Structure formats: structure tokens, C-alpha cells
Amino acid sequence: MATRFARHCCLSAALLLTLSAWAPAHAETPATRPVSTLKLQGQTQGTERQWDGVIEAVRQSTVAAQVLGNVTALLVKAGDTVKAGQVLARIDARDTTAGLLRSQADVAQAEAQFNNARLQWERSQSLKAQGFISDAALDSARAQWQAAQAGVAAARAGRSQAALAQGFATVTAPFDGRVLSTHIEMGDLAAPGRPILTLYAPRPMRAVVQVPASQADQVRTAQRIEVALPTPGGATTWLRPTQVVALPGADPVSQTVEWRLDLPDTAARPGQNVRVRFAELRNDPANAASTASQLTVPASAVLRRGELTAVYVVRGGRFMLQAVRTSTPATSPGPITLLSGVRPGDTIAADALKAGLANATPTKP
Structure with missing residues (x-):
């Protein structure tokens, strides 16, 4: 029995050794996936610059x-259309009403004092003519009359101010427009200067773009400026602004120059992102290096995943993912302009999706 068991173990061990020696020689090598590549070449022309911009209303007011007082009524909400003079909100007016009543009482008191001083002044004039009072007494009566006259003017001014403050308890629209957002709720405490809502006029709109200060001079030579706006069908249309204004100074923190581009009649809304194109730039020797460094590749060569924009660069016979920065929007179906991350002479995958698959092998460009 022991001899048979030992023989069985020896046969099993020999079979395992035979299979282990045979397996590497006959294992199937995974198939490679050839992916076409292209070699990047610098372009000597760079007649266009693009940046992201944002839509804002030309006429907008907070x-x-x-x-001071609690908000007793908020009569509009974001998106509502309002007319000039329409009531937007009401603030508790009890304090302002009491102030108006107090100022009216001050006016009545000042007028009574004025009437008394006037009568005293008239009597003093009569007594002085009869020689019963001195010049000093007459001067004192005149001063009291003039002071009472000034008191009446001050009391009436206070009454006007109190009436104006009572009017401020009713918040009205300064112009025809649409409510962009509200910043307070009913019951909140309103205070002088605290925003209640933001109002804008739907027409006209403008695109605002921040241009790097280092490229401001070259951008000023653009012969054509256009703004890309989406159409209801999902396409993109390029519009030329009716007026272009570049602010004279640069932002000290971001080192950018703000450009304001007034748009023709459009359905764009404030806060909407757009693309601004400065085309047909004049050649500038100072920008020749940056111009030559711009590379254009097919849209299929660029991989976009969330905030990541990258291409697959050939390194050591295989693909390596390389982050890049582009000047073309992600939704653009046309060629993509690469601004940084790669350089002329690099070889990249023509199809980024295929290059990301397992066993992807680059071919010669």
C-alpha cells in the first residue's frame, strides 16, 4: 500500500514538472494594438488668440x-420681470413713521416759537420808538426773532428728511429689468447698505474677458474680434461686438487687462461662459517665440477627463500621458491649439482613446 502511494506521488510530481516546462513555450502572447501617431511641428503663424469670457449686463444694479428695519415683505424672486417703480420689498416702517410724527411736532413747536419771537420783535420796535427800551433790548429781540426763523427752517428740513426716510421703507425698481438674485429673506434685518436684490436689464449684454497683460499690446492689433455664443440648436455662432472697450490699467493681482465687448441683440444671460477670439493679429517680433510655440493637433488627439486635458506622448517606445493647456474650448470639433505641455518634435498619439487601451503600441508617424 505504501509502495503504491509513493509511486502515485512520483507520477504526479513528474506530470507537474512537464506541464510547467511546457506552459511558457506555448503561452499565447497578448496581441498588440498599433496606434497611429503624428509628429508635432511648430507653426510660424499665430494670427489668433482665444480666451474664456463671461456675459454680464451692461446695466445692472444691486x-x-x-x-434700518425688518423685511416685512419680499414681493419678487429671481427671474421675475419688473417695471420701473414697481414695489420689490417692504421694510418695517414703524420707526420711520414715528420719526416723521416727531419731526412734524418739531415743526409746530418751531413755528410757535417763531410767532412769539416775531410779536416780541414788533413790540420792541414800538417801545423803542417811544423811548421805553434801550438799543440793547431791541437787538436782543431781533436776534431771538432771527433764531426762531432759523429754527423753523431746520425743523422743516428735518420733516422732509423723515418723510424721505419713510419712503425708503418701500423698495422700488429703479428701471425696467429682471431680477438676477435676491440676497435677503422676509423677516431678516435690513440695514443701510445691505443688498436686497440684484436687478439687470436684459438688453444690451456684453462679454467681459481678461487678457494677460503680457499680450495686451499684440491683442490691440486684432483686425477682427468675435464672441462665440451657443444657439438654441446646440451649435455655436460667432458674433462681432458693436463696441469694444479695453480698460486702460491692468489688475495688480491677476496681471490681466479687462476687455468689454458690447454684443448685438442676443438671448445670452449674465454669468454665461463664452469664448472670445482675437483674430488677424499683426506680426510682432516680440511675440515670435510664443507664436512659434503654438501647436495644432486634431481633436481626437486630446483627452479630456473632468479638469484634466492631456495627450499621449511617445516615450521609450510606449505612450505616456502628458497634461497640456489649450486655447480651444473643449466642445470645439475642429483642430485644438496646444499652448504648453509639449513642444515641436514630440510624437503623440493621433487617437487618445485608443492610446489609452492596454497593449497600445505607437507606430511611426
């Missing part, structure tokens, strides 16, 4: 409270 309506703020001008008196």
Missing part, C-alpha cells in the same frame, strides 16, 4: 436697503 438694490440695497436705506433704512
Whole structure:
């Protein structure tokens, strides 16, 4: 029995050794996936620059409270269309009403004092003519009359101010427009200067773009400026602004120059992102290096995953993912302009999706 078991173990071990020696020689090598490549070449022309911009209303106002009090009514919400003079909100007016009543009482008191001083002044004039009072007494009566006259003017001014403050308890629209957002809720405490809502006029709109200060001079030579806006069908249309204004100074923190591009009649909304193109730039020797460094590749060669924009570069006979920066929007179906991350002479995958698969092998460009 022991001899048979030992013989069985020896046969099993020999079979395992035979299979282990045979397996590497006959294992199937995984198939490679050839992926076409292209070699990057610098372009000597760079007659266009593009940056992201944002839509904003030419006429926009933040309506703020001008008196202290709780908000008793908020009569509009974001998206509502309003007319000039329409009531937007109401603030508790009890304090302003009491102030108006107090100022009216001050006016009545000042007028009574004025009437008394006037009568005293008239009596003093009569007594002085009869020689019963001195010049000093007459001067004192005249001064009291003039002071009472000034008191009446001050009291009436206070009454006007109190009436104006009571009017501030009713917040109205300064112009025809649409409510962009509200910044307060009913019951909140309003204070002078605290925003209540933001109002804008739907027409006209403008695109605002921040241009790097280092390229501001070259951008000023653009012969054509266009703004890309989406159409209802999902396509993109390029519009020329009706007026272009570049602010004279640069932002000290971001080192950018703000350009404001007034748009023709459009359905764009404030806060919407757009693409601004400065085309047909004049050649500038100072920008020759940056111009030559721009590379254009097919859209299929660029991989976009969330915030990542990259291409597959050939390194050591295989693909390596390399992050890049582009000047073309992600939704553009046309060629993509690479600004940084690669350089002329690099070889990249023509199809980034195929290059990311297992066993992807680059071919010669």
C-alpha cells in the first residue's frame, strides 16, 4: 500500500514538472494594438488668440436697503420681470413713521416759537420808538426773532428728511429689468447698505474677458474680434461686438487687462461662459517665440477627463500621458491649439482613446 502511494506521488510530481516546462513555450502572447501617431511641428503663424469670457449686463444694479428695519415683505424672486417703480420689498416702517410724527411736532413747536419771537420783535420796535427800551433790548429781540426763523427752517428740513426716510421703507425698481438674485429673506434685518436684490436689464449684454497683460499690446492689433455664443440648436455662432472697450490699467493681482465687448441683440444671460477670439493679429517680433510655440493637433488627439486635458506622448517606445493647456474650448470639433505641455518634435498619439487601451503600441508617424 505504501509502495503504491509513493509511486502515485512520483507520477504526479513528474506530470507537474512537464506541464510547467511546457506552459511558457506555448503561452499565447497578448496581441498588440498599433496606434497611429503624428509628429508635432511648430507653426510660424499665430494670427489668433482665444480666451474664456463671461456675459454680464451692461446695466445692472444691486438694490440695497436705506433704512434700518425688518423685511416685512419680499414681493419678487429671481427671474421675475419688473417695471420701473414697481414695489420689490417692504421694510418695517414703524420707526420711520414715528420719526416723521416727531419731526412734524418739531415743526409746530418751531413755528410757535417763531410767532412769539416775531410779536416780541414788533413790540420792541414800538417801545423803542417811544423811548421805553434801550438799543440793547431791541437787538436782543431781533436776534431771538432771527433764531426762531432759523429754527423753523431746520425743523422743516428735518420733516422732509423723515418723510424721505419713510419712503425708503418701500423698495422700488429703479428701471425696467429682471431680477438676477435676491440676497435677503422676509423677516431678516435690513440695514443701510445691505443688498436686497440684484436687478439687470436684459438688453444690451456684453462679454467681459481678461487678457494677460503680457499680450495686451499684440491683442490691440486684432483686425477682427468675435464672441462665440451657443444657439438654441446646440451649435455655436460667432458674433462681432458693436463696441469694444479695453480698460486702460491692468489688475495688480491677476496681471490681466479687462476687455468689454458690447454684443448685438442676443438671448445670452449674465454669468454665461463664452469664448472670445482675437483674430488677424499683426506680426510682432516680440511675440515670435510664443507664436512659434503654438501647436495644432486634431481633436481626437486630446483627452479630456473632468479638469484634466492631456495627450499621449511617445516615450521609450510606449505612450505616456502628458497634461497640456489649450486655447480651444473643449466642445470645439475642429483642430485644438496646444499652448504648453509639449513642444515641436514630440510624437503623440493621433487617437487618445485608443492610446489609452492596454497593449497600445505607437507606430511611426
